[in-house]
Amino acid sequence: MINRQSLSKEQVLYAINNKEFPDEIIKSANKVVVIMTQDWCPQWQDLQKWVYDIDTNEDINIYDVIYNNTDYFDEFRNFKENVWGNRLIPYLRYYQDGKLINESNYVNEQKFKEILQI
Numbered sequence: 001m002i003n004r005q006s007l008s009k010e011q012v013l014y015a016i017n018n019k020e021f022p023d024e025i026i027k028s029a030n031k032v033v034v035i036m037t038q039d040w041c042p043q044w045q046d047l048q049k050w051v052y053d054i055d056t057n058e059d060i061n062i063y064d065v066i067y068n069n070t071d072y073f074d075e076f077r078n079f080k081e082n083v084w085g086n087r088l089i090p091y092l093r094y095y096q097d098g099k100l101i102n103e104s105n106y107v108n109e110q111k112f113k114e115i116l117q118i
Contacts, residue, residue, distance in 0.1 A: 003029070004052050007065040012072060016079045020100075021063075027098040029061040031116055036080060037090035038068035043106035044090045050109050056118045 007025070015021045026032055035051070037044040044066075051062065067076045081087045086103070094102040094115055102115050 001059055002052055002054055002056065003059065003061045005061065005063050007034070007063050009070065009072060011063075012065055012067070012070075012076055016072075016075060019083060021093075023098065025061075025063055026095045026100075029059050030097060031058060031060045031118075032095040033060065033062045033116070034093045034095075035062065035064040035090050036076075036092075037064070037066055039066050040068070041089045047090055047106060051112065054109070054113070054118070058118055060116065060118070 007021075011022060011025060020026070021034060025034065035044075035047070037047075054060075065076075067073055070076070080091060084091075084103075086105070088105040090106055092104050092107070093100060094104075096116075104111075104115065107115070
């Protein structure tokens with residue numbers, strides 16, 4: 001089952017300050033995906049059509065942050081681009097057992113399932 005939540009401002013600021021999301025996020029399930037994007041992005045608009053409806057027997061937590069309409073936009077974008085080295089959107093980070101296992105930008109459903117092995 002896919003469980004969707006949005007990241008809070010505090011959780012995003014934690015990532016900026018600690019270079020990683022808090023354990024309450026990355027250890028919230030065996031498999032976790034964090035999606036960072038901006039609402040105008042066509043690839044995000046496509047991704048959200050299927051990513052929350054994937055049929056799986058596993059519990060997978062997907063967190064998202066649509067940061068272009070936030071008061072921390074510049075701070076987070078600069079962090080994402082300069083610390084994590086990713087200038088594209090959407091940007092996805094994949095975790096298993098609390099450890100980062102992969103990163104990607106837009107992927108199709110098949111590739112998403114391959115990365116998570118579901």
